[in-house]
Amino acid sequence: MSDTATYKNAAKVLTGTVVGFTGSPTSGQVSEQDVLHIEKGAIAVNADGRIAWIGAAGELPEQYENAERHDYQGQYLMAGFIDAHVHFPQYRMPAAPGKSLMEWLSKYTFPEEIQYGDEAFAQRAATVFLRELFRNGTTSALTFATVHSVSVDALFEAASEFNMAMVSGKTMMDRMAPEGLTDTPEESYAQSQSLIDNWHKKGRARYAVTPRFAVTSTEEQLRFAGELLKANPSVLMQTHLSESPGEIATVEELFPDAQDYTDVYARFGLLTDRSIFAHGIHLSEREYQRIHDAGASIIHCPTSNNFLGSGLFDLPATKKAARPIAVGLATDIGAGTSYSMLATMAEAYKVAMLKGYALPAFEAYYLATLANAQILRIDDETGSLAVGKYADIIVVNPRATPILEHRQQLSGSLESSLFACMILGDDRLISATYVAGNIVHQID
Ligand SMILES: [Zn+2]
Known part of the structure; x- marks a missing residue:
């Protein structure tokens, strides 16, 4: 953390709505405290491809101020x-x-x-x-x-x-x-x-x-x-x-x-x-x-x-x-x-x-991310948004299609919105995919 010059050259900051899940591997249960939800959030990624910081965009530490910005306002930043x-x-x-x-x-x-x-x-x-x-x-x-x-x-x-x-x-x-x-x-x-x-x-x-x-x-x-x-x-x-x-x-x-x-x-x-x-x-x-x-x-x-x-x-x-x-x-x-x-x-x-x-929607997302990482024994490096893990991050656009645009008008909660994304969703919702901090897919 001493060499801030490194961050200026290669670090990234992703902004958007940060959404993450942990849960119980054997019951699949995801309780309220297992859900991470920061409406105006930011994730800082180090030059080594790992997550360095997660929090409210307004509280981004000074050392990331000049880092490359990737703005995804209104979209979900989630674990891949x-x-x-x-x-x-x-x-x-x-x-x-x-x-x-x-x-x-x-x-x-x-x-x-x-x-x-x-x-x-x-x-x-x-x-x-x-x-x-x-x-x-x-x-x-x-x-x-x-x-x-x-x-x-x-x-x-x-x-x-x-x-x-x-x-x-x-x-x-x-x-x-x-x-x-x-x-x-x-x-x-x-x-x-x-x-x-x-x-x-x-x-x-x-x-x-x-x-x-x-x-x-x-x-x-x-x-x-x-x-x-x-x-x-x-x-x-x-x-x-x-x-x-x-x-x-x-x-x-x-x-x-x-x-x-x-x-x-x-x-x-x-x-x-x-x-x-x-x-x-x-x-x-x-x-x-x-x-x-x-x-x-x-x-x-x-x-x-x-x-x-x-x-x-x-x-x-x-x-x-x-x-x-x-x-x-x-x-x-x-x-x-x-x-x-x-x-x-x-x-x-x-x-x-x-x-x-x-x-439940939260359980389904948990299954598709951290539960699978735990089974594959790679949960120390991926499967959820956590400092120290690789920045394997996706950007999910909850209004990617006309029907989702309409359906989201009825979503009064994060769970309702994510449920609509999974029931009506496909590749069109994935605005961007990052693997170890590098962008590997992007919808223009
Ligand atoms: Zn098979």
Whole structure:
């Protein structure tokens, strides 16, 4: 803080309405004191890309007076969204009309993913994918790559150019997939370990061991995945769990000795507090209990679940006081139908309503930001607006479209205004996106 000359050259001050949320990771509850709301607010960002100060614009410390000003009056300055389950090699796949998960995978997904063995193709795709995230206000993600190591390299390289927090891993898949898209247990172990050595904790990159799901991995490969997780105590594990009835029936056939789908992962050391399961729609009480006991997390992907007809995620069931489970929110592109976390929150609201729960707006925003950061274990650097964290900030225009302009006339509170943004929102609301203090997207 001694060299104020640095600030004059590179620091920024963003002004607008500052809005932020903290909350409880296991209940999702956001109480009044968890909401940060400064009507005429300012955020000062240091040259290192981190938030240096947050407060009322009128109280901006003197040292930032000559810093570059970015004025967003009448708009919300919020923490960037985090997408906690997304497949980067499926970036151009939304709207592939598979009739079920298994058909969708074989008919559309696998032929597309095969192309990522080509390094140049993967690099081009990574650039397009990141631009689409930024356009939608997403500043971090937990991402599946393909079975090819070069696809992971391409994504981490592209993300590192923006100093973006990215968690990813090479998909492990040794059966029930076409040639060119499978590895062996030994290869998957060696390649994953080498990617961990090259990328994990390099800058803002983090690694997740990534067996696609129990259907496409033999017992031996799942055992190797469990060993990888054990050998690397700070990496995460991501996979799919209990997405569709057809998939669950296949898992039962493939693992006749397992108690249930969750038990398949538990048997191989993959049910841990670093385990992140996408979907978890059709879980039994025993499975909820085991997921709770392990401290594992479930990621809700509502647009994907609705598009593939997979089922309705039971958000209230995860809140049971005796065994609460940490839940995150995600697009699951390419089965998901929108890159927008606002649109994803709208769909989550509708699915929750069908399960008898009116998801509060503050809770939805919390899920899409800090709750996801906590699950990804990057909450020390992103997921909320706090001094010392990276300035992963989005500017949300609550009047971005004609219908929102009209609807906001009826908004008597911050919650009502944010609810309208999420129900009627998409990429058009994201006026600007900052990653580590640098502007990476802007609507002219
Ligand atoms: Zn998925």
